[in-house]
Amino acid sequence: MTDTAADPTVLDVVSALDRRYPRAWAESWDRVGLVLGDFEHPVRRVLCVVDCVPETVEQALAVRADLIVAHHPLLLKPVSSIAPDTYKGRIIHRLIRNDVALYSAHTNADVANPGVSDALAARLGLRDLRPLVPATGAAEGAGRGLGRIGELAEPMDLAAFTRFAATRLPTTAAGVRAAGDPSRVLRTVAVCGGAGDAFLAAATRAGVDAYLCADLRHHPASEHLAEDGPALLDVAHWATERPWLDDVAAWLRDESGAEAIVSDLDTDPWTVHAREDPEKKEPLP
Structure with missing residues (x-):
């Protein structure tokens, strides 16, 4: 010290x-x-x-x-x-x-390059990143904006990618859930750290195969899928933003010389997730 x-x-x-x-x-x-x-x-x-x-x-x-x-x-x-x-x-x-x-x-860290969604995309191994919603007024090539679009190293179906995301993102009670055809083959994926249903239309316009974010709601997700939008993956809010902490901590160590520690305390409010096994379900009397 x-x-x-x-x-x-x-x-x-x-x-x-x-x-x-x-x-x-x-x-x-x-x-x-x-x-x-x-x-x-x-x-x-x-x-x-x-x-x-x-x-x-x-x-x-x-x-x-x-x-x-x-x-x-x-x-x-x-x-x-x-x-x-x-x-x-x-x-x-x-x-x-x-x-x-x-x-x-x-939100200033959300649009930065690198920012919150870059760290999320890196956890999922996405390559050739570009903004999902480019920042207004950003200089050409700055790469700033909300969310990121990237390419998977290898195509995989939605079911496999959902399992993959669960292994690569911080563990929470909520886990990772997906909406869409489980056999749909994914090559391009959009991600957004934090709440992302405001950008469902942007993901559709971008022509990606899947969109991963947090806090998706029933009706917007249902209507999005009914309009043949990309498959959806819903992750706990905390889990989509926790990867950024590693990046900012590493930068702080280099920039300031101070020791930087990352908190792994799960601050997601949802703490219990139960799913009934249909094979063990008792018939009603």
């Missing part, structure tokens, strides 16, 4: 993150950047998380992190109080009392 005088400060690390994920790239409704923290406080250790929740805050304190870099903003929606008897207030007070800064890179 370096001496305190040589350690980067919160301001140093935040400035570097802002250069990699400019706040101007975020959606107008988003809230990104530094949430709290002393600019002059030294940063020896960073914890990278998808969600800043009580469990990941306690993990940050346990590993003695000076900064949490989170994907999802803690204060996305306005609050009128951060009193310690409120959910977000408790988190904020806990962080301030322990000199732990908090930074968020959300």
Whole structure:
């Protein structure tokens, strides 16, 4: 560990993150950047998380992190109080009392190149990546935008790819489910880290064979398939964004010299998944 005088400060690390994920790239409704923290406080250790929740805050304190870099903003929606008897207030007070800064890179990290969907695509072995929805105003060849489209190393059918995705993505109770003909052969796949049903039409226009994202809803998925859209794979939200943490942590180590730790705490809210075995189902009386 370096001496305190040589350690980067919160301001140093935040400035570097802002250069990699400019706040101007975020959606107008988003809230990104530094949430709290002393600019002059030294940063020896960073914890990278998808969600800043009580469990990941306690993990940050346990590993003695000076900064949490989170994907999802803690204060996305306005609050009128951060009193310690409120959910977000408790988190904020806990962080301030322990000199732990908090930074968020959300939709600005989604559109970055490399960004959240690049890390997801890499987990699935996709090649020759391009944006699913190119960023408006991005320079030619910048590769910025939402989602990614890539080629599979070898064609496989939907059933096989669903099993493959389950082995390559972080394990959650939700697992991976697919919609479409299980025997459909896939060659090109679109992915989107996080909620992705807003881009179903974009996946259809792109002519991909399958589209993988999180938080697909019944009616949009059903109507999409009825219109002969690409096969669909639905994955837990946390699992689609967790791969990005490895990338940002590796970059932070190189860029700042601080130790960067990735949180593997599954913060997906769904914790139980049961499926009845029809062979063991008892007949009703």
